[in-house]
Amino acid sequence: MSLNRSAPSSAGGSGGTPLARRVRLARRWLPRAAVAAAVLLATAGCQSNAFTRMGMPAPITKQAKVVVTMWQGSWIAAWAVGIVVWGAIIAAVIFFRKRSDRVPHQVRYNLPIEILYTVVPFIMIGVLFFFTARDENYIDALPAHPDVVVNVTGFQWSWEFQYPQYKVPKSEYGEVTELGQMWNGDIPGNENQLPVLEVPIGETVRFNLTSTDVIHAFWIVPFDFKRDVIPDHPNHFEVTPTAAYTGIGHCTELCGLYHSRMLFRVKVVPAAQFKKWIAAQQAQQTAAGGVQ
Numbered sequence: 450m451s452l453n454r455s456a457p458s459s460a461g462g463s464g465g466t467p468l469a470r471r472v473r474l475a476r477r478w479l480p481r482a483a484v485a486a487a488v489l490l491a492t493a494g495c496q497s498n499a500f501t502r503m504g505m506p507a508p509i510t511k512q513a514k515v516v517v518t519m520w521q522g523s524w525i526a527a528w529a530v531g532i533v534v535w536g537a538i539i540a541a542v543i544f545f546r547k548r549s550d551r552v553p554h555q556v557r558y559n560l561p562i563e564i565l566y567t568v569v570p571f572i573m574i575g576v577l578f579f580f581t582a583r584d585e586n587y588i589d590a591l592p593a594h595p596d597v598v599v600n601v602t603g604f605q606w607s608w609e610f611q612y613p614q615y616k617v618p619k620s621e622y623g624e625v626t627e628l629g630q631m632w633n634g635d636i637p638g639n640e641n642q643l644p645v646l647e648v649p650i651g652e653t654v655r656f657n658l659t660s661t662d663v664i665h666a667f668w669i670v671p672f673d674f675k676r677d678v679i680p681d682h683p684n685h686f687e688v689t690p691t692a693a694y695t696g697i698g699h700c701t702e703l704c705g706l707y708h709s710r711m712l713f714r715v716k717v718v719p720a721a722q723f724k725k726w727i728a729a730q731q732a733q734q735t736a737a738g739g740v741q
């Protein structure tokens with residue numbers, strides 16, 4: 450947008466005291482600046498970029514998008530409340546300065562104002578609660594028939610991923626099983642030895658989480674979501690990936706000496722590529738008589 454900067458100075462220069470000129474300038478430009486800021490905010494909100502996500506990683510699942518929207522909504526609500534509170538503080542500082550020793554008019558026991566003080570925070574909490582509960586129900590939903598099931602086992606200090614729908618006959622586990630090594634940065638290329646978790650785009654993927662020892666937590670950063678992996682307490686969640694992704698997943702619950710090395714490779718790939726990969730894993734593990 451190109452703003453004509455010469456207009457205000459020529460208009461502002463036409464007579465009047467300096468104060469009157471400043472007031473005229475402010476009257477002319479403040480509404481325009483407010484509209485420009487509102488348009489900028491509204492249009493910037495349409496696209497998902499690092500600024501409008503307010504620090505959240507770019508989402509790669511339907512559920513993660515809901516998390517980001519919730520986060521943005523919380524910021525908008527916080528800003529709205531902040532602007533009102535700051536506005537009231539600044540107004541009090543400017544317009545209600547101490548001018549004499551006269552005690553100002555007191556409002557205690559003023560029932561309408563006290564009801565307002567009580568009701569407004571309840572409404573604010575109610576709105577936040579409503580959206581939080583709605584989104585949490587969506588994110589925690591476990592539809593009956595997921596397309597792909599992954600059983601995740603966390604242990605000190607690595608992960609095991611099993612695909613019970615894809616059998617590997619005559620093997621120890623009887624199904625496609627991905628194991629790997631704990632990360633060791635001293636060994637070049639060691640990241641290629643990490644266990645692999647591969648899931649398809651556009652299909653519902655159920656994760657069943659268990660631990661064999663202590664509490665771990667499962668975290669794929671752009672899922673915008675973490676879930677604890679607890680011994681004797683199976684946890685579950687389901688996502689629908691929406692975008693390709695290759696990266697590193699983490700344990701995000703301090704679980705012991707090598708917690709920070711408890712990494713895994715994540716590949717979110719098109720469904721056809723996933724089918725090919727899982728068939729290759731089945732063939733390979735069947736030939737080897739079990740997991741490699």
Ligand SMILES: [Cu+2]
Binds near residue numbers: 664666701702711
């Ligand atoms: Cu851990």
